[in-house]
Amino acid sequence: MTAEAAFTKAEMMIVAAARELAGQRVCFVGVGLPNIAVNLAQRTVAPELELVYEAGVFGARPARLPLSIGDPTIVTGATAATSMFELFAFYLQGGLIDVGFLGAAQIDRFGNINTTVIGPYDRPTTRLPGSGGACEIAINARQVFVIMRQSARSFVETIDFRTSPGNLGGAEQSERIRREQGWLGRGPSVIVTDLGIYHFDETGEMRLDSLHPGATLDAVRETIGWEIRVAPDLAATPPPSAEELRLIRDQLDPAGTYTT
Amino acid sequence: MSRGRAVAGGGVPDTGRVTTSKLASMADAVRELVRDGDTVAIEGFTHLISFAAGHEIIRQGRRDLTLARMTPDLIYDQMVAAGVARKLIFSWLGNPGVGGLGAIRRRVEGDPPRLELEEYSHFGMVARYTAGAAKLPFFPIRSYFETDLPKANPLIRPIESPYGDGVVYAVPPLRPDVTIVHAQRASAGGDTQVWGLLGCQKEAAFAAERVIVVVEEVVDEAVVRADPNRTILPGLIVDAVVVEPWGAHPSYVQGAYDRDNRFYLDWDPISRDEDATQAWLREWVLGVSGRAEYLDKLGAERLASLRPSAAAPSGSVDYGEYR
Numbered sequence: 001m002t003a004e005a006a007f008t009k010a011e012m013m014i015v016a017a018a019r020e021l022a023g024q025r026v027c028f029v030g031v032g033l034p035n036i037a038v039n040l041a042q043r044t045v046a047p048e049l050e051l052v053y054e055a056g057v058f059g060a061r062p063a064r065l066p067l068s069i070g071d072p073t074i075v076t077g078a079t080a081a082t083s084m085f086e087l088f089a090f091y092l093q094g095g096l097i098d099v100g101f102l103g104a105a106q107i108d109r110f111g112n113i114n115t116t117v118i119g120p121y122d123r124p125t126t127r128l129p130g131s132g133g134a135c136e137i138a139i140n141a142r143q144v145f146v147i148m149r150q151s152a153r154s155f156v157e158t159i160d161f162r163t164s165p166g167n168l169g170g171a172e173q174s175e176r177i178r179r180e181q182g183w184l185g186r187g188p189s190v191i192v193t194d195l196g197i198y199h200f201d202e203t204g205e206m207r208l209d210s211l212h213p214g215a216t217l218d219a220v221r222e223t224i225g226w227e228i229r230v231a232p233d234l235a236a237t238p239p240p241s242a243e244e245l246r247l248i249r250d251q252l253d254p255a256g257t258y259t260t
Numbered sequence: 261m262s263r264g265r266a267v268a269g270g271g272v273p274d275t276g277r278v279t280t281s282k283l284a285s286m287a288d289a290v291r292e293l294v295r296d297g298d299t300v301a302i303e304g305f306t307h308l309i310s311f312a313a314g315h316e317i318i319r320q321g322r323r324d325l326t327l328a329r330m331t332p333d334l335i336y337d338q339m340v341a342a343g344v345a346r347k348l349i350f351s352w353l354g355n356p357g358v359g360g361l362g363a364i365r366r367r368v369e370g371d372p373p374r375l376e377l378e379e380y381s382h383f384g385m386v387a388r389y390t391a392g393a394a395k396l397p398f399f400p401i402r403s404y405f406e407t408d409l410p411k412a413n414p415l416i417r418p419i420e421s422p423y424g425d426g427v428v429y430a431v432p433p434l435r436p437d438v439t440i441v442h443a444q445r446a447s448a449g450g451d452t453q454v455w456g457l458l459g460c461q462k463e464a465a466f467a468a469e470r471v472i473v474v475v476e477e478v479v480d481e482a483v484v485r486a487d488p489n490r491t492i493l494p495g496l497i498v499d500a501v502v503v504e505p506w507g508a509h510p511s512y513v514q515g516a517y518d519r520d521n522r523f524y525l526d527w528d529p530i531s532r533d534e535d536a537t538q539a540w541l542r543e544w545v546l547g548v549s550g551r552a553e554y555l556d557k558l559g560a561e562r563l564a565s566l567r568p569s570a571a572a573p574s575g576s577v578d579y580g581e582y583r
Contacts, residue, residue, distance in 0.1 A: 031357050054382060055305050055457045067521045068356035070306020072514050075456045076572050083458045084305060084330075085390060088383035093402050116379075121412050127368050129360075131381040132331075132352030136403040165406040181405055182426055 007240050009149075009194040010259045011248055012212050013037075015240040017147050017192045019045055026050045027099045028092065028137055029060075031069050033147045034101035036252045036259070043247050052091060054133045056082045065253055088133065092140045095184045100141030102134050104148055106159040109205050109226050110174070111146070111166025111188030113138070114159040121161060131163050138164035143189040150193040150223040157225045171204030195220050197237060201229060210235040281448040282501045283478065286550060289500035290316045293470045298437035299326040299349075301389075301468065302335060305459035306356060307514060310442040310474045311335050312507035312551045318342040319546060328436055330385045330460065334510070334527050337361040338545070340375060341537045347376035349434065351385045355531075358524050362531030379413055380431060386460045388434035392467030398430035405429070439468035442508045443492070444516065446473050447481040450498025453490040455574075456514025462492045474502045476516050488579075504551050506563065517566040 010033060017037035021027065022045035029038045029051050039062070042049040051060040055070035059079025066073055075081050082091070091097060105128050106114040115134055119125035138144055144166070148154065166188045167174040174187055191198040191206060195215040201207045207229040208220060213236070221228060240248075253259045284292075294300060294317055302310050314335040317325070321344075327336050328349040333356070339345055341363035348364070355361055367375040380388065387399035400419065410416040410429070419430045441461040446452040452473045454461065465471045473493065478501065484491060510523035530536045548554045555563065 055307070056459065057457070067358075067524070068306050068519060070356070070457050070519075072307070072456060072512055072518060072568075075514060081455075081457060083462065084382065084460045085386050085463060088386060089401075093383070116408070116412070121408070123371055123373070124369055127353070127360075127365050129352050129354035130350070130379050131407075131409060133382040135381045135407050135409060136383045136401075139403060139405055161412070162406070162408045168406055177406060180426075183402075183405065 007245060008259055011240055011245060013147055013192050013194055014040060014248060015244045016197050016237055017145060020145065020190045021046045021049065021099065024049060024098050026052060026097050028052045028054065028097045028101065028141055030101040030103060031066060032258055035066065036248065037147065039252050040244065040247055044244065052097060054087060056084050056087045058082060058091060065257065088136060092136060097141040099143050099145055100137035101145050101147065102137060102164055104146055104154065106154055106156050107146065108156060108159050110168060110170060111200060111206060112159055112162050112168065113164040113166060114161045116161040116163045118160055134164045138185060140184050142184065142186055144187065146188060146191045148193060150195050152223050152225055155224040167200060167204035171202060174204055205229060207231055208234065210237045212237045213239045282450045282498060283448050284500040284502055286312060286316045286502045286504055289472050289502050290320055293472055293499055294322055294438050296322055297324045299328060301328040301436040301439045301464045303329060303439060303441055303459055303461045303464040304511065305330060305457055307457040307459065307512060308442040308508055309333055309335055309511035310440050310507055311509060311511060312504045313440045313472065313474055314339050315545045317344055328434060330382055332361060332364065334524065337363045337531055338541060340364050340367060342541055345375065347378065349378045351380045351382045355524055355528060358528050363537050366534060380416065384416065384431045386463060388431050389460050389463035389467045391433035392435040393463050396433060398432055400428040400430055402428055434467060436464065436468040438470045438472065439464045440472045440474065441465055442474045444513060445477050445479045446475045446501050447484050447495065448478055448501060449481065450495030450501050451481065451484045451491055452493040452498065453484060454492045455490060465493050466497060471498045472500045472502060473498050474504050474507045476505050476513055478503050506555050507551055515568065518568065520566055
């Protein structure tokens, strides 16, 4: 086995996202890669992490990797099973969530997200799932993390529909509106892709801060629909450690459903 | 007006207890309580989705329904494909963990769309049922700021706080004509108990004009009264109790059977193709008389594979006796 084949792109994404959760306390989990990342963080950099599922669970201890957001394994052994009203009203809108994970069909340079339609709303070429809890997570969770693969179709200059607000038209506008309207959320903070790790600079725009092993700046630029900003001190993401890989492969996704 | 009355002609004779039995067959409950043009909510967030009721509505050929659910899930994909619906009210339209809902997508990506959509966020839908249940004119929530959702759905409206401290968004009450919920157990009178994910079934049922409860088992009222904190609905608001074990498959019932994830994965290629979808409906819904025949077709081995790997009983609590 060559060194490049020692881990998959999905494993790199999971590990990078998990490390970003260091020190966080309460995390609103999504299915798929975010779910594995959060569980890995709980076993490594954030042992105090509480897992919250929108289906109505606080303090979950899933014994297996759930396919759906409402799997029975998230209930058994949890701290609390709540109604969805309690979950959204008291836990999320009430301000208890530190980090929320969102997915995106389209995302722009300011981290605004579309998960509703491609094309015009009334006559979409592609009908996507819609908000679910995403718009309220974007507004009420203190920070938003996004894990997604890069492609020119998803990293676009202009999104077709704003389902979940990011930094709006830039940091200045976003900070003013969030303050005036009393949002608890400070906005998107981390985007982890198959090529690198992005944060947001002082203008509220996405900036490549770390490049994953094997990824190139050319590949990054080819899959982003605007001139991406690159940190002057661009880092190299440390590859997954043997321990991180062991936890993913032995405990979190032994069947390789999400990681192969 | 008609709240909580038993289905006429259905059920078992009154045994002389204070509570009237509301036991009914699925066919009778749907025949009497679900009408053409109704707004129907079959709720249950991943957990406790009454596929059995949805399939019976298809078999009885209801038309022009408005189907409300936070997550339309496979059951509404199947009902839309079968032609029972003219409109969906929802917050997340997909096959959880798998992909899209093909039958619904084909009808809304077309030109012109053949299915009307009215969409909210999850909290928006929960808030709508809550307003409906509490007879409020609207429910205020802190969602939708700086999104395109209020443009897509003009029923989502900003309102000034009457106390002068800013703007929130209002969603209107949702009052289904019929709400159908699946539960672990109920008494014959309709006192309904649920554990595991609670979703918004309580809100959706209290908001509705008529309520059908479908259960894994009917239990003596004493079982309910021994653990009143577990009750989500009193029989007072329930019109019919249908005993239909495995009635939530391929959804699940905490402690009884697991979500049939294989079914959700298998649905993806079926729902991508209209002919395959219609063939599936002919075989598994129109081609069977009811849930029992569906379960026979599914087979004992498949059902056995969905049992929990081990029991995980709750500890019991002491409510105390106070005389």
